[in-house]
Amino acid sequence: MSALMTASEQPPRPDGRVSTGVPGLDAVLNGGLVTSGVYIVVGEPGAGKTLLANQLCYHQGRAGARCLYVTLLAESHARMLANMRDMAFFDPALLPEGVYYVSGFRTLEEQGLPGLLELLRREVRNHNASILVLDGLVQAQEAAGSSRDFKKFIHELQVAAGLARFTALMLTSSNGPTVHPEYTMVDGILELRERTLGVRSWRELQVRKFRGGATLTGVHTFRISNEGLEVFPRLEARVRRSQPPAPDAARVHFGIPSLDDMFPAGLAAGSTTLMLGPPGSGKTLMGSSLLAEGVRQGEPCLYMGFYEAPERLLHKLAAVGMDLGDAARAGRMHIVWQPPAECILDVLAHQLLSTVERHGIRRVFVDGLSAMGQAAPDGSRMSSFFAALTQELRYLKATTLFSLETPRLFGTVLDMPLEVGPSAVAENLLFLRHVELEGRLRRLLSIFKLRDADFDPSLREFVISQRGIEVQPPFDSTLDTLLTGLARRASGAHP
Amino acid sequence: METILVVDDEQGILEALADLLREEGYRVLTASHGREALERMAELRPDLVLTDWMMPVLDGPALIERIRGEAAWAGVALLGMSAVDVGALRVQYPGIPFLQKPFDIPALMRQVRKALDGGGRASLG
Numbered sequence: 045m046s047a048l049m050t051a052s053e054q055p056p057r058p059d060g061r062v063s064t065g066v067p068g069l070d071a072v073l074n075g076g077l078v079t080s081g082v083y084i085v086v087g088e089p090g091a092g093k094t095l096l097a098n099q100l101c102y103h104q105g106r107a108g109a110r111c112l113y114v115t116l117l118a119e120s121h122a123r124m125l126a127n128m129r130d131m132a133f134f135d136p137a138l139l140p141e142g143v144y145y146v147s148g149f150r151t152l153e154e155q156g157l158p159g160l161l162e163l164l165r166r167e168v169r170n171h172n173a174s175i176l177v178l179d180g181l182v183q184a185q186e187a188a189g190s191s192r193d194f195k196k197f198i199h200e201l202q203v204a205a206g207l208a209r210f211t212a213l214m215l216t217s218s219n220g221p222t223v224h225p226e227y228t229m230v231d232g233i234l235e236l237r238e239r240t241l242g243v244r245s246w247r248e249l250q251v252r253k254f255r256g257g258a259t260l261t262g263v264h265t266f267r268i269s270n271e272g273l274e275v276f277p278r279l280e281a282r283v284r285r286s287q288p289p290a291p292d293a294a295r296v297h298f299g300i301p302s303l304d305d306m307f308p309a310g311l312a313a314g315s316t317t318l319m320l321g322p323p324g325s326g327k328t329l330m331g332s333s334l335l336a337e338g339v340r341q342g343e344p345c346l347y348m349g350f351y352e353a354p355e356r357l358l359h360k361l362a363a364v365g366m367d368l369g370d371a372a373r374a375g376r377m378h379i380v381w382q383p384p385a386e387c388i389l390d391v392l393a394h395q396l397l398s399t400v401e402r403h404g405i406r407r408v409f410v411d412g413l414s415a416m417g418q419a420a421p422d423g424s425r426m427s428s429f430f431a432a433l434t435q436e437l438r439y440l441k442a443t444t445l446f447s448l449e450t451p452r453l454f455g456t457v458l459d460m461p462l463e464v465g466p467s468a469v470a471e472n473l474l475f476l477r478h479v480e481l482e483g484r485l486r487r488l489l490s491i492f493k494l495r496d497a498d499f500d501p502s503l504r505e506f507v508i509s510q511r512g513i514e515v516q517p518p519f520d521s522t523l524d525t526l527l528t529g530l531a532r533r534a535s536g537a538h539p
Numbered sequence: 540m541e542t543i544l545v546v547d548d549e550q551g552i553l554e555a556l557a558d559l560l561r562e563e564g565y566r567v568l569t570a571s572h573g574r575e576a577l578e579r580m581a582e583l584r585p586d587l588v589l590t591d592w593m594m595p596v597l598d599g600p601a602l603i604e605r606i607r608g609e610a611a612w613a614g615v616a617l618l619g620m621s622a623v624d625v626g627a628l629r630v631q632y633p634g635i636p637f638l639q640k641p642f643d644i645p646a647l648m649r650q651v652r653k654a655l656d657g658g659g660r661a662s663l664g
Contacts, residue, residue: 114595120549121593122622122640139593139623146595147548150571167595 062175062211065103065133066096068275071282072249072264077232078256082202082212084181084227087236092247092268093215094124095131096236097177098143099272100213102133104175105142112173114148114164116180121145132271144171148178152187157197160184165204174210181216191226198229231255236266241421246388249275265390276390280425283432296407296443298330299337302515303506306491307499311472313406315495316434316444318413318469321476326487326508327447328352330476331409332361332368333513334445338407339371345407346378346442348396350387350415354379365512378403384412387419393433400440408437413448413469430469446470471495479505489515541655542566544585546576546602547620548594556589559644560651573597577605585615587655592621592628603635618654 061076070076077083085093101111115121124145128134135142146167152160168176178184188194205212214230218237227233233252238245249266251259260281266273295310304310311317321327328349335345349357357379358369371377380395400408410416417426437444446469473492478485489506491499502518543565547553550571557567568585570576574597576588588606592599599619606612617635621628625637638650 115549120552120622120641122552125622126641136624137627145593145622147550147571148595150548150550150553151595153550163595 062100063103063107064096064100066099066273066275067271068264068266068277069096069249069273072251072260072275072277073232073254074257074259077211077213079211080205080209081231081256082198082205083214083232083234084230085213085215085234085236086218086227086252088218088238091236091238092266092273093236094118094179095128095268096234096273097179097213097215098124098128099131099133101143101175101177102135102138105138106135109175110141110171110173111143111175111177112167112171113143113145113177113179114167115145116147116149116152116160116178116183118179121147130270144173149180149183152184157184157188157193160187161197161200161204164201165208168204168208168210176205176210176212178212178214181214185216185224185226194226195229198226202229202231228253239421244386244421246421265388267388267391276388276394279390279393279436280428280432283435296334297337298333299340300333300513300515303333303489303513305500306502306504306515307494307497309497311443311494312496313443314438314441315472316437316446316470317472317474319445319447319474319476320450321447322450322478325476325478326506326513327449327476328357328411329361329364329366329508329513330474330489331411331445331447332357332366334443335377335407335409336361336366336368339368339377342376343406344376344378344403345371345409346380346396346399346403346405347409347411348380348382348399349411350382350384351412352381354381357381363510364508365510375403378405384415384418387415389416389420389429392416392419393429396433397436397440400437400442405440405442408442408444410444410446413446434469540564540566541587542568542583542585543587543589543651544568544570544576544579546570546573546588546590546594546599548572548591552591556647559647563648563651565651573599573602573605576602580606580612580615584612587616587618587651589618589620589651589654592619592623600632603632616654616657618650 060079062079063070063076085096087093097113101113104111148160148163151163164176164178184197185194188197201212232254235250235252236247238247247266247268248263250263260277262278262281264275264277266275294313296313297304297310319327319330332347335347338345347357352360358372361368368377372379378399380399382392382395396410399405420426420429434444472494475490475492477488479488486505489504491501504518505516507514507516543560545553545556545560545567547556548571553569553571557569560567568579568583570579572594576590590599590602603617606615606617618638619628619635620638620640622640625639628637636650636654638647
């Protein structure tokens with residue numbers, strides 16, 4: 045089994061942990077909440093706190109636990125339940141035995157924090173609850189006569205949780221500082237927030253404090269759907285620290301004889317290749333050739349693309365003699381298509397890695413690395429993200445080819461459209477380009493780098509026809525500056 | 540004037556229901572849980588108890604059981620209300636009408652009138 049858990053999978057749960065039922069969150073928490081711990085979930089209104097707490101309750105309720113959900117001036121229970129009805133985790137059959145809702149607001153108003161504490165202790169005991177949610181901690185904080193009183197309340201709740209063996213989750217809005225000094229007494233603090241850049245927004249979770257073990261540090265993306273919350277742990281934080289397995293002795297070919305002749309030993313199985321080229325230079329067909337050959341060899345293959353829908357892609361490939369339709373229908377060739385709008389980087393990584401792992405994919409072609417890069421609002425993590433991604437793919441023994449579109453059609457400058465060096469992404473580097481020669485545009489191919497194998501460094505023209513791709517003999521040696529896309533005769537040379 | 544005891548732990552709902560029923564001409568008592576409801580009933584016997592189901596201290600089922608077990612309160616009309624699926628509660632507690640939360644005002648008033656007119660009487664045993 046891969047040591048990297050996909051968001052839908054949960055790690056083995058150590059004893060004394062409470063599963064949250066939120067995919068990906070237990071992985072962030074290294075197994076879940078600690079039994080009898082007291083936790084604060086903080087976030088602005090609409091951040092997903094109530095949803096998270098309910099998801100936990102119904103998950104635990106399904107497993108036979110009893111959960112007590114106490115509200116303080118929150119939305120009415122009827123409205124809360126109405127909002128939950130469309131959620132996949134919601135199960136009305138668990139009410140009221142599995143999940144029990146009560147309001148503590150009047151008790152808080154009339155009897156203050158001591159009365160509320162007594163209510164919590166008594167109701168936990170009456171319902172034999174192992175999970176307590178207190179929704180609206182900010183009301184309790186406001187009702188406290190002093191900071192000391194509030195600390196005392198939290199301390200006494202911790203004592204009660206330890207004695208009665210219940211795990212408490214207290215939800216609070218973030219007004220002013222996210223983490224009040226009083227909050228530092230609790231066993232853990234989870235912060236939920238929504239961030240916006242331009243017109244785009246996304247949700248983030250961060251474990252600000254956690255007693256009882258290491259957690260995945262930093263910021264993790266989460267999303268809310270009818271399935272509830274789903275956390276996508278930041279890839280770099282969960283990547284394996286051990287050495288990848290030793291390289292496989294097997295070699296991988298494109299299945300294009302004239303191209304494979306340029307590096308007879310082929311690509312190392314499990315290696316990563318970056319293919320650079322401007323629009324229309326043949327990247328999709330070249331990469332798909334690698335997959336078509338994999339299908340011929342009986343290897344499960346994956347195409348992950350952003351711009352062409354699966355049917356359109358298959359039609360385009362069939363037009364050049366690469367009929368992968370049957371393989372796609374038979375599940376030997378998998379296609380993940382993700383339109384580039386509003387993508388989340390860690391969701392894409394999850395899609396890619398979980399598909400590779402689930403289907404034992406041996407060859408991967410990610411067609412459009414820049415679309416993946418655009419899914420990250422913060423470009424500063426790209427190098428570490430792609431390093432982590434390629435390392436995981438190596439662990440999974442998938443031979444991977446990334447295509448990356450270069451913005452300039454011609455010129456002496458080669459732009460890298462990502463804030464990442466090629467060596468962070470790939471061991472092998474292919475370069476495609478248009479070149480103007482003798483009054484027409486031709487496609488040029490060059491191998492820049494190939495690790496652990498000899499290769500032909502000459503510049504080659506390649507032709508795309510109904511028979512597929514054919515690589516031509518090396519260009520005329522009297523031609524210079526082919527890589528700029530504008531060829532010219534070397535001085536003194538005659539055509 | 541008929542007297543209705545409204546029992547709900549959610550303060551906002553309790554106050555809203557009390558106001559609505561007073562506007563309809565009923566005398567209204569309020570309690571935020573079952574034990575408080577029993578204290579109110581000891582002071583003034585209501586004609587109808589309109590009670591929530593999930594509450595702290597003493598919940599709806601326990602309150603109903605206590606009312607049914609007390610001879611002095613025989614004949615008090617009972618009406619349950621809950622955010623939980625009341626279909627299952629109707630099966631579990633036959634003879635007690637239930638309002639499904641959230642409800643609209645006309646439905647509330649119809650059910651209250653119906654209960655006062657004879658549906659859902661508390662009886663011994």
